Amino acid sequence: MTQEQFITTTKTWINNKIILSQRSNWYKIPQRRAAIFQVQAMFGQLLLNKAKTSAGQIAILLKRHEALLETILPIPSNPSYENSFKILKTLINEAENIINTYNLNP
Numbered sequence: 001m002t003q004e005q006f007i008t009t010t011k012t013w014i015n016n017k018i019i020l021s022q023r024s025n026w027y028k029i030p031q032r033r034a035a036i037f038q039v040q041a042m043f044g045q046l047l048l049n050k051a052k053t054s055a056g057q058i059a060i061l062l063k064r065h066e067a068l069l070e071t072i073l074p075i076p077s078n079p080s081y082e083n084s085f086k087i088l089k090t091l092i093n094e095a096e097n098i099i100n101t102y103n104l105n106p
Helices: 003-021 030-048 054-063 066-071 081-101
Strands: none
Touching: 003 030, 003 054, 003 081, 030 054, 030 066, 054 066, 054 081, 066 081
16 A cells, blocks of 8 residues: 555544444444544544644544544444455554554554
8 A cells, every 4th residue: 555545534534433423323422422522523624624634643633543533433233344344354453554654653
């Protein structure tokens, strides 16, 4: 995965979870709602493209907040759960590769 693909896939994944959170009762549970708000706060500039964010910065954010991102996965009975989980794990693995390649400190 190129760094540009990594950035684009991360944006798409997070944006999809935010959109899904507006349509699903699964996200009305207080802990998930709080998680969505935290993700929006942390990744907001990335999603809005207001700031040029590097793959390294995104990798560090993903790695630091891996557990939080797992809480915003769709309900496990949702057909998109497995694919969403797989994409998140791919992004986390790529984040680890970027962190290790560039000796970044997560």
